[in-house]
Amino acid sequence: MAQGSSQATYDDANLLLKLYELRREDKMREARAWFVSNFKPKSVDEMLQLCPPGSAENAKMRQVITYWDMAASFVASGVLNPELFFSNNRECLLVWLRVRPYLAALREKYADPNYFEHLETVGNMNLDYLNRKSPGAAEAFLKRVS
Secondary structure, three states: OOOOOOOOHHHHHHHHHHHHHHOOOOOOOOOHHHHHOOOOOHHHHHHHHHOOHHHOHHHHHHHHHHHHHHHHHHOOOOOOOOOHHHHHHOOOHHHHHHHHHHHHHHHHHHHOOOOHHHHHHHHHHHHHHHHHOOOOOOHHHHHHOO
């Protein structure tokens, strides 16, 4: 679905509200709070030091990133209106910006060129949306969350 190509529907709104409900679950809140405060690796090695496999930090990281990749898949597949999604959250964009520096290396390490492809697609769409709607907002957001 192209950005802005269709009017948001009640189904879009209901799906967005369901995604918000899921974000409020206690373990998800804890994982999100940890991620926003602590997750800023710039390489796969830094990510593995911060979140070694089997650790609580690794579980939190995976919970947050896979949640937002799932939510992004709804936008990327046309199930959820992009502009409604972008205008109601920036956390997906934050997650994309935190993963972006090392995603190519992670894909190579896992031999999976499509790893987190929805997060990448929708993160880049969100940057385009911000640049179109509020020039300078994407750059300012990047500075705040990096």
